[in-house]
Amino acid sequence: MGLFTRRKTVLVDSDILVVGGGMAGCGATYESRYWGRDLKIVCVEKANIERSGAVAQGLYAINCYMGMQWNENQPEDHVRYARNDLMGLVREDLGYDIARHVDSTVHKFEEWGLPIMRDPETGRYQREGKWQIMIHGESYKPIVAEAARKAATEIYNRIMVTHLLMDKTKPNRVAGAVGFNVRTGDFYVFRAKAVIVCAGGASHIFKPRAVGEGMGRTWYAPWSSASAYALPILAGATMTQMENRIVLTRFKDGYGPVGAYFLHLKTYTENAYGEEYESKWREHTKALVGDYVDRHPVPTCLRNHALLEEVKAGRGPIRMVTTKAFQDPHKETVGWENFLGMTIAQAVVWASQNIDPKYTNPELTTSEPYVMGSHATCSGAWASGPADYAPSEYQWGYNRMMTVDGLFGAGDTIGGTAHKFSSGSFTEGRIAAKAAVNYVNDMGTGQPRVSEVEYEDLKKTIFRPLERYQVGRNEIVAGTVSPSYLLPMHGLQRLEKIMDEYVGGISSHYTTNKPLLTRGLELLTMLKEDLDYLGAEDLHQLQRAWELQHRVLASEAVTHHTMFRTETRWPGYYYRADHPKLDDTHWHCFTLSRYDRHSGKWELEKAPVYHIVD
Numbered sequence: 001m002g003l004f005t006r007r008k009t010v011l012v013d014s015d016i017l018v019v020g021g022g023m024a025g026c027g028a029t030y031e032s033r034y035w036g037r038d039l040k041i042v043c044v045e046k047a048n049i050e051r052s053g054a055v056a057q058g059l060y061a062i063n064c065y066m067g068m069q070w071n072e073n074q075p076e077d078h079v080r081y082a083r084n085d086l087m088g089l090v091r092e093d094l095g096y097d098i099a100r101h102v103d104s105t106v107h108k109f110e111e112w113g114l115p116i117m118r119d120p121e122t123g124r125y126q127r128e129g130k131w132q133i134m135i136h137g138e139s140y141k142p143i144v145a146e147a148a149r150k151a152a153t154e155i156y157n158r159i160m161v162t163h164l165l166m167d168k169t170k171p172n173r174v175a176g177a178v179g180f181n182v183r184t185g186d187f188y189v190f191r192a193k194a195v196i197v198c199a200g201g202a203s204h205i206f207k208p209r210a211v212g213e214g215m216g217r218t219w220y221a222p223w224s225s226a227s228a229y230a231l232p233i234l235a236g237a238t239m240t241q242m243e244n245r246i247v248l249t250r251f252k253d254g255y256g257p258v259g260a261y262f263l264h265l266k267t268y269t270e271n272a273y274g275e276e277y278e279s280k281w282r283e284h285t286k287a288l289v290g291d292y293v294d295r296h297p298v299p300t301c302l303r304n305h306a307l308l309e310e311v312k313a314g315r316g317p318i319r320m321v322t323t324k325a326f327q328d329p330h331k332e333t334v335g336w337e338n339f340l341g342m343t344i345a346q347a348v349v350w351a352s353q354n355i356d357p358k359y360t361n362p363e364l365t366t367s368e369p370y371v372m373g374s375h376a377t378c379s380g381a382w383a384s385g386p387a388d389y390a391p392s393e394y395q396w397g398y399n400r401m402m403t404v405d406g407l408f409g410a411g412d413t414i415g416g417t418a419h420k421f422s423s424g425s426f427t428e429g430r431i432a433a434k435a436a437v438n439y440v441n442d443m444g445t446g447q448p449r450v451s452e453v454e455y456e457d458l459k460k461t462i463f464r465p466l467e468r469y470q471v472g473r474n475e476i477v478a479g480t481v482s483p484s485y486l487l488p489m490h491g492l493q494r495l496e497k498i499m500d501e502y503v504g505g506i507s508s509h510y511t512t513n514k515p516l517l518t519r520g521l522e523l524l525t526m527l528k529e530d531l532d533y534l535g536a537e538d539l540h541q542l543q544r545a546w547e548l549q550h551r552v553l554a555s556e557a558v559t560h561h562t563m564f565r566t567e568t569r570w571p572g573y574y575y576r577a578d579h580p581k582l583d584d585t586h587w588h589c590f591t592l593s594r595y596d597r598h599s600g601k602w603e604l605e606k607a608p609v610y611h612i613v614d
């Protein structure tokens, strides 16, 4: 008898299943209850929603707040801002939809106990920048999680969802999800009428700058493992903008945030010789991207670009000039507190490297690339837009429903909508949930049915790495390399090396071309073949094994999209050396992909960008 056959199977029925209890998942769970008083709402999370997701350790600012009550900004302004930052390409219908509702989300956070700083003179929320407000956010996630806990019928913590289940009568309709408890090893089958995927972004698909014991020190959360993309991709959902990976300029080694430094403390950068360098690269950048470089604010990728070029020219490191601002005791306090609220590691790194920013200007660096849908980037699933605002081509049913019936998404999961951040992700969860409740209510008696054969087969597949390890470990007497299995860590390092060297990671200065991408895809295909031989020593490693599977599939999507878009749209995020310029004539469009899990083939196409806001 195989190991998997002895495992308990737990069946859970629900009307709405929320996968991932981070910011978007908590928003979806909360709002599902508001509109679906009598529905069974289940949220499943691989960690514990109390402190899970990218916001787990707290934040110091809410980066998306309009301030409509004080007439500070209007939703249209935010659409213009995000469009400009993403070099023209955003889903304006989805962005507008979030912007018009996000303030009410932030007001709820305050009502639930989140301390938001106030400007002592105006009494308004303290602005860090045009869109950001400052918070005492160490307990941001527990506060948000409490609202979700009270709203949910059941929360299942410590369950990693590995696959979505499809309806056995309608192939393009979702019917639930399966996964396993990372502590007990029980197998879970969640049957649901609608599923909302809110499983966060993807770190560790490109080789990180911090390796070995330090590899957990990435900018994006190391536990963000691409499930938000792999789950819909495997279910046949259309994805968009997967080439739009993000690179962050942050304080070196700790990845401490720079937003409050630039915006609130008014610090600035200089090269190794104390010179301003951004203006030097203006004409060079203009030749690549045209007038985007003259826009205000300068798009995030282009600011990276100037820094990268200056370093390549041999005038690095780039430093943040903190020594002036830190002479002001108030600013010095804010500078340190900024880390204590969300990236304590940066303060520790500075202490360990004898850097007191009052006397030494700290170095900046650019991170390895990440895949996300909620920051200054917009990778993710292609979703239907709001009925009152989306062009007809962007509407095929319910708001935030993907191209698979009954499958919704929010936060990092949904593509085309940059700059939603924590508050916008929660808001998008609310929007998706309201639509999912309507979907369930409209369903009537034709409810989805799961196939027992399908989930029993998946059970065998999911636990196979444990069995493979048990059987194969006796073939070696020492070390970790075995002829009969691949450990998740080895697979991860192989993935990161492929993505780094062929798809535009740090070691190639984010540069790639068609031959490199072609070879990268060949190597990814070989890696995928070897993933059938993953071995897991225990349940923790089994989770790592499935996280790796998800990362590899998302990486394949990134590589195909990067190959398809034959231009360099976002210099500073990545470069197609064979197509070094922005090409608005051919590429002022979205890229879409669809994966066929039976054939393993990808199909790519273009979709129009509609500019709704003038």
Ligand SMILES: Cc1cc2nc3c(=O)[nH]c(=O)nc-3n(C[C@H](O)[C@H](O)[C@H](O)COP(=O)(O)OP(=O)(O)OC[C@H]3O[C@@H](n4cnc5c(N)ncnc54)[C@H](O)[C@@H]3O)c2cc1C
Pocket (backbone or CB within 6 Å): 019, 020, 021, 022, 023, 024, 025, 044, 045, 046, 047, 049, 052, 053, 054, 055, 059, 060, 061, 062, 063, 064, 159, 160, 161, 162, 198, 199, 200, 201, 219, 220, 221, 223, 224, 225, 227, 228, 374, 375, 410, 411, 412, 413, 420, 421, 422, 423, 425, 426
């Ligand atoms: C370093 C950093 C700094 C940031 N700073 C700010 C800031 O200052 N202000 C701001 O507003 N925003 C900030 N953000 C952005 C904000 O954190 C994200 O926009 C937001 O968390 C995205 O929400 P989400 O729900 O999509 O993902 P997350 O909040 O990451 O939630 C995803 C959830 O899914 C769970 N999950 C993943 N895979 C599975 C699976 N297979 N099965 C079950 N559960 C799963 C995860 O454990 C997690 O709980 C920052 C992010 C980072 C990383």
